[in-house]
Structure formats: structure tokens, C-alpha cells
Amino acid sequence: MTKLILIRHANPAIDERKPAHEWPLSDVGRERSRLLGERLRDLGLDRVIASEEMKAAETGQIVAEILGIPFETAPGLHEHVRPKANWMGREQFEAQVAALLNRPDELVMGAETADEAHERFSSAVQTALERYPHQTLAIATHGTVMTLYIARLVGIEPVAFWKSIGMPAFTIVDLERGEIVTSMNDL
Template sequence: MARRAYYLSHPQVRIDPDLAIETWGLSDIGHARVAGLIARGLPDIGVVYSSLEVKALETARPLADALGCPLVNCAEMGENDRSATGFLPPAEFEATADRFFAEPDVSVRGWETARAAQARIVDAVQSALLDISGDALFVGHGGVGTLLFCALRGVEIDRRYDQGPGGGGQVFDWTVGHKPDAGWRRMEDL
């Protein structure tokens, strides 16, 4: 029987420029979207893997609890390392992210390169899929999720495959061993 894998980016976060980005949690809207997903029902998933960042864990933990399945923490699923700049105002962040995707082998402003982040997320997901026999949900971040999507589709790194505006909370899925059938969609459509 074909196995399915799902990649979900955390939904909206509470942005606090005074805190490290990886410690940001979900906003009220983000929590409500996770609760709404649980209320609508989830696919039959046997394990949830999550980035260690607070916003990802606050998304993954209630989903794993609702599914009654294990939650596996995976440091390698973290967002691309942006600690060199920390918080950037929205317009500056978007311009820097554009360069991150357009120049995948360059450390833009000291960020982890897109190519290195892609290798890390692909290895984490592939390793996880070797360890399990059922369907899996990976909960992480939009940037590395886009890099994973590009690798799975066999296309060059390009921001046009990004999840788009809206603050996250988007998902794509694929049959293990095959390319994703479609791109990102809202988590409400899972």
C-alpha cells in the first residue's frame, strides 16, 4: 500500500523583535487554525515529526495528541539559520529571503545557504521515512519546506515554489517515492 507524507508549515506566529526567532510561539490565530484542523479531522497518520522551534512544536504537539501517535522532535527540521541577522522588518526580510532563494549557494547576510538548508531538510525527511512504515506528518517552516518541495519535485531552488503570503499554515503532500502531485495549499484543505 502506498504511503503518504505530509509537510505542514506552522501557522501565524506572535512576532516579538526582542526574542530569538526560534522561541516565537503561535499567535491566537495560529492556535485557532490548529484547533480548527483537529476539529475537522485528520488523515490516518502514524507519526508526527517536528522542528524543535516553539512555533512548530505548538503546531505539532496538539496534532500528535489528537491522532494518538508519537511526536518525534527533529533538530534538523529547523528553519534556515538566520541568527546572523535575527529579526528583520517585513520588507527587509522579504528582500533578504528573495536573495536567499535566488542565490542558493551564497550565505546572504550570514544566513545558512539555501543549498545547505535543503540538504539538511531532505536528509531529515528521507531518514525519517526509512524508519517508519505508515503515513507521516512533518511540521516545520515555510522556507525549508519550500526547499524540500523543490528537491522532491526535482526542480531548482526557486522562491516561486514558496508557500506564498498569509503567515504560514500551508501543506503539501506526496506518495512516498514519488513527486508531490501539487504545490502548497491551506492547512484547512488537508
């Protein structure tokens, strides 16, 4: 089995004056990242590769430190591009993301369609897998692109999956079979 562990970043320190891609982890997020690292201890991970966005990079770095394994960031693993997204309430944000996931070929929000985000993210994951072909990798990333990747890989409805993943969360996928091995959303 070729497995890949996809990690959604931990809780950010939300600053309504800044776009989400600039948010670092909160104190709670850092503590939950440590707990996540302990939870992943028995999975035989060899390396953590993270999005270059601060909250995912911090999550990945903390996990790698806990496990004593190499850590790096890589381009293309960042969240769906929405550089000028204004702060919106949870209900409005969830409606926007649901529209993005349900109409993947339309520019619903941000600067790329869901199809474009999926293509970029999938390409970055493939690059990582090819660079480290005999290693078990964890990719620390973001909810929307993680959802797009997993939903298309295993054929599940994306909105329900997106709503189910916490901060942090992880999903192990079997890349050969196109199946979810396990998910953890309860930290």
C-alpha cells in the same frame, strides 16, 4: 504511493526583541493548529514529527493531540539558520528570502546557504522515513526549508511556492513520483 505531509507551522507570537526561532505560537496560531488537525483527520496519519523550534513543535503537538497519534521532535528539521537576524519589515524579509532561494549556493543571509539548509533538512526527513518505514508521517516545520525540500523534489520555482504557503499550511507529496498531491493554504 509513499506520501509525506509537510506542515508549515501556524502563526507565531512575534516578539521583535527575540530571534524568530524563539517565538512560540500566538493564540491565533494555536486555534489554527486545532483547525489544521481537524483538516488532516481523514489522511490516515500515523505520527507527527516536528522541528525542535517552539512554533513548529507546538503546531505539531496540537495536530497530534487532535488526531490521537504519537508526537516527537527531531533534530535537523529547523528553519534556515539565522540566529542573529534583526527584525526587518515584510518587504525586506521577502527580498532576503527570495535572494536566498534564488542563489542557493551563496551565503545570502543567516549562517547557512540554501543548499546547506536543504541538505540538513532532507537528511532529517530521510532519517524519519527510515525510522518509520511503514507509517504515514507529517513533518511540522518551517516555510523556507519546506520550500527548499518541495521545490527540489518536484522541480518547481521556489520563490512563488514560498510566497503561496500560509500559516499554517500543508503539502502532501508523493515521494516515489516526486509530485505534489495536494496543498492547503487557506486556513
